Amino acid sequence: MEFGWTEAQQAVRGKVCSFLDAHLPSxxxxxxxxxxxxxxxxxxxxxxxxSLAEAGLLIPxxxxxxxxxxxxxxxxxxxxxxxxxxxxxxxxxxxxxxxIGPTIMKFGAPxxxxxxxxxxxxxxVIWCQGFSEPSGGSDLAALRTRAxxxxxxxxxxxxxxxxxxxxxxEFCFLLARTSSERRAISVFLLPMDRPGITVRPIQSVVGxxxxxxxxxxxxxxxxxxxLGPEGGGWEVVRYALNFxxxxxxxxxxxxxxxxxxxxxxxxxxGFSEAVQGAAASAYAACEAARLLVYEVVDQRAxxxxxxxxxxxxxxxxxxxxxxxxxxxxDWTPHLFASDEDPMVATHxxxxxxxxxxxxAAEIQLNLIARDMLGLGASRGL
Amino acid sequence: xxxxxxxDQKLLLTSLEGLxxxxxxxxxxxxxxxxxxxxxxxxxxxxxxxxxxxxxGYGLLDAALLVEEIASCPVSVEVAASxxxxxxxxGFGSPIALSWxxxxxxxxxxxxxxxxxxxxxxxxxxxxxxxxxxxxxxxxAYPLATLRAVPSDAVHYTGNIAATIRRRALxxxxxxxxxxxxxxxxxxxxxxxxxxQFGHPLGDFQAIQHRLAEDAQLxxxxxxxxxxxxxxxxxxxxxVACLYAQEAxxxxxxxCHQFSGAMGLTLEYPLHLWTYRLKYLQGEAxxxxxxxxxxxxxxxxxxxxxxxxxxxx
Ligand SMILES: Cc1cc2nc3c(=O)[nH]c(=O)nc-3n(C[C@H](O)[C@H](O)[C@H](O)COP(=O)(O)OP(=O)(O)OC[C@H]3O[C@@H](n4cnc5c(N)ncnc54)[C@H](O)[C@@H]3O)c2cc1C
Numbered sequence: 001m002e003f004g005w006t007e008a009q010q011a012v013r014g015k016v017c018s019f020l021d022a023h024l025p026s027x028x029x030x031x032x033x034x035x036x037x038x039x040x041x042x043x044x045x046x047x048x049x050x051s052l053a054e055a056g057l058l059i060p061x062x063x064x065x066x067x068x069x070x071x072x073x074x075x076x077x078x079x080x081x082x083x084x085x086x087x088x089x090x091x092x093x094x095x096x097x098x099x100i101g102p103t104i105m106k107f108g109a110p111x112x113x114x115x116x117x118x119x120x121x122x123x124x125v126i127w128c129q130g131f132s133e134p135s136g137g138s139d140l141a142a143l144r145t146r147a148x149x150x151x152x153x154x155x156x157x158x159x160x161x162x163x164x165x166x167x168x169x170e171f172c173f174l175l176a177r178t179s180s181e182r183r184a185i186s187v188f189l190l191p192m193d194r195p196g197i198t199v200r201p202i203q204s205v206v207g208x209x210x211x212x213x214x215x216x217x218x219x220x221x222x223x224x225x226x227l228g229p230e231g232g233g234w235e236v237v238r239y240a241l242n243f244x245x246x247x248x249x250x251x252x253x254x255x256x257x258x259x260x261x262x263x264x265x266x267x268x269x270g271f272s273e274a275v276q277g278a279a280a281s282a283y284a285a286c287e288a289a290r291l292l293v294y295e296v297v298d299q300r301a302x303x304x305x306x307x308x309x310x311x312x313x314x315x316x317x318x319x320x321x322x323x324x325x326x327x328x329x330d331w332t333p334h335l336f337a338s339d340e341d342p343m344v345a346t347h348x349x350x351x352x353x354x355x356x357x358x359x360a361a362e363i364q365l366n367l368i369a370r371d372m373l374g375l376g377a378s379r380g381l
Numbered sequence: 382x383x384x385x386x387x388x389d390q391k392l393l394l395t396s397l398e399g400l401x402x403x404x405x406x407x408x409x410x411x412x413x414x415x416x417x418x419x420x421x422x423x424x425x426x427x428x429x430x431x432x433x434x435x436x437x438g439y440g441l442l443d444a445a446l447l448v449e450e451i452a453s454c455p456v457s458v459e460v461a462a463s464x465x466x467x468x469x470x471x472g473f474g475s476p477i478a479l480s481w482x483x484x485x486x487x488x489x490x491x492x493x494x495x496x497x498x499x500x501x502x503x504x505x506x507x508x509x510x511x512x513x514x515x516x517x518x519x520x521x522a523y524p525l526a527t528l529r530a531v532p533s534d535a536v537h538y539t540g541n542i543a544a545t546i547r548r549r550a551l552x553x554x555x556x557x558x559x560x561x562x563x564x565x566x567x568x569x570x571x572x573x574x575x576x577x578q579f580g581h582p583l584g585d586f587q588a589i590q591h592r593l594a595e596d597a598q599l600x601x602x603x604x605x606x607x608x609x610x611x612x613x614x615x616x617x618x619x620x621v622a623c624l625y626a627q628e629a630x631x632x633x634x635x636x637c638h639q640f641s642g643a644m645g646l647t648l649e650y651p652l653h654l655w656t657y658r659l660k661y662l663q664g665e666a667x668x669x670x671x672x673x674x675x676x677x678x679x680x681x682x683x684x685x686x687x688x689x690x691x692x693x694x
Contacts, residue, residue, distance in 0.1 A: 262681050279680075
């Protein structure tokens with residue numbers, strides 16, 4: 001056990017920071033505030049990611065045969081940490097590099113790899129993730145969207161909800177039911193311009209571009225657009241989620257927001273002892289989340305199976321997000337209620353979803369109770 | 382970053398296991414508020430475990446691993462100061478008592494060879510004279526006493542050494558609290574598996590599961606933060622670890638007692654041997670208010686970088 005950074009890891013962090021300094025426009029913070037799926041950030045990502053690719057910082061962790069540099073999990077993670085702290089200038093494209101690309105590498109046919117991995121490493125293709133449905137939220141297996149086979153094609157009917165980035169996406173990583181059996185689900189790599197797809201944005205407090213409904217009305221897909229075997233969707237999803245286990249390093253933006261809020265208090269002579277205590281508690285919660293996440297990264301770097309630590313890290317992240325959001329509301333409410341500091345607004349919009357998206361906080365607690373404490377399975381597992 | 386124990390660290394903990402085995406279960410028929418173990422204290426001194434931080438190839442992190450592990454047992458022995466602070470003051474023997482003020486209750490004063498007395502102007506280190514001590518009878522599961530006066534042979538440490546002693550005390554509290562919390566939770570999880578109500582083990586109820594799961598997360602983070610603080614040995618990490626632990630303690634105590642029902646309030650049932658150490662640790666060294674201020678001063682001194690970007694070195 002040791003907690004140091006290697007020189008190589010520090011060099012990567014330095015390189016990413018310099019890259020961000022050089023490539024983020026002066027009004028970036030105002031733009032980031034619009035959310036990663038907004039038109040502005042999505043469009044920006046299509047010029048930012050190609051430059052990132054040129055600097056070797058888009059997909060260094062991909063194997064060399066797919067255009068990567070076989071870089072370590074840690075290097076990939078450090079890039080993600082700095083990007084999130086900066087407000088995620090890769091927009092929706094973090095999906096591609098983190099898990100959609102690697103999942104296609106594992107399950108994709110040669111033509112699928114050729115088409116999709118090429119686009120992803122160029123840094124200008126937007127994907128969305130079509131998992132959740134009105135009937136299937138935490139209980140994803142209750143999803144109802146059907147893909148009915150007709151010879152070498154399928155007809156897709158149903159709907160998805162909460163689909164981030166859907167309006168501007170070129171492709172959807174779609175889950176659909178290929179038989180009535182509860183677990184018989186398949187994955188499709190569906191172009192979003194297919195006839196029969198309707199996307200409706202949902203207005204929300206989390207910013208533009210993050211929530212949509214997507215309707216499928218006799219949408220045709222060819223079997224060559226299915227990823228993995230028919231009915232083998234869970235294995236594909238499990239594999240994809242294993243990449244997602246590290247999740248978004250949310251504490252990084254939370255800490256940055258805390259620093260902003262404290263800086264404002266210091267400026268206004270308002271950093272009293274009581275406030276210092278509250279700021280320190282929020283800071284410690286972020287540090288706890290950070291260390292738990294690092295432990296998950298370490299497990300992933302060793303290719304060890306996921307453990308309950310993943311759920312602990314996710315729960316600690318939710319606590320840290322809430323700690324910072326509450327600090328801002330308690331001590332610098334004007335920063336929340338105004339557009340004085342766009343990063344504070346950015347954080348608030350993103351933090352509000354932390355305990356819901358990608359497995360609700362309570363689901364994480366169920367998993368900790370079962371996997372770490374050996375308590376009887378509660379409903380919902 | 383490497384979260385797995387090295388082979389040396391594994392060896393250290395395995396060799397400790399044999400020594401701790403007889404002390405893992407609560408003393409039968411103890412019915413005492415405090416279970417200070419003279420035998421374990423002597424064994425730890427004799428076997429050299431308390432000198433681990435000064436041994437070649439080992440350091441403070443290894444000491445913190447020991448502190449945490451030993452603290453998870455239902456007995457109280459002085460380990461933190463002996464492993465983390467002793468090397469700074471010339472290793473005059475063990476146990477070492479830490480006192481946060483003359484006339485304030487402090488742990489292990491009666492047993493101690495040395496006392497470190499923290500004051501605003503530094504740390505006084507001396508030999509506690511038995512006739513200058515008033516033992517305290519209380520519900521706390523540590524042996525407590527007060528010091529009537531500053532020891533006559535006290536050496537006054539100031540500056541860097543005093544600051545380091547203080548910092549190591551915080552790291553010790555964090556590591557010890559993590560171990561005690563872990564022991565308390567382990568007992569409670571076993572209890573909710575065994576105890577049946579409404580036709581089910583208590584542990585099947587989600588309301589209970591969720592709180593215990595939160596506790597497990599807090600304790601896991603406490604341990605790792607304490608280990609990191611020992612590894613870094615700097616004020617910021619020490620304050621983070623100690624603050625996080627002293628904040629977590631209150632929830633762990635409450636939940637462990639709550640789910641143990643009335644049984645958990647008896648001396649016959651050993652829960653108090655963990656929770657009534659935690660109650661003492663919660664306010665040690667000024668408690669969360671003091672640690673919060675220390676941390677804020679470390680992080681925001683002289684003031685936050687205006688753009689809020691962090692240093693990761
Ligand atoms: C900002 C945002 C972006 C999203 N983007 C996408 C996307 O791009 N693609 C996509 O597919 N999905 C997306 N989602 C959806 C997300 O995956 C779901 O919201 C999530 O799975 C929870 O489902 P639900 O909202 O239907 O909540 P429900 O399943 O209805 O649960 C509501 C609440 O009930 C509690 N709960 C549920 N089950 C249990 C249980 N077993 N035990 C205890 N408590 C329980 C939890 O508190 C939970 O938050 C997004 C969500 C958000 C907020």
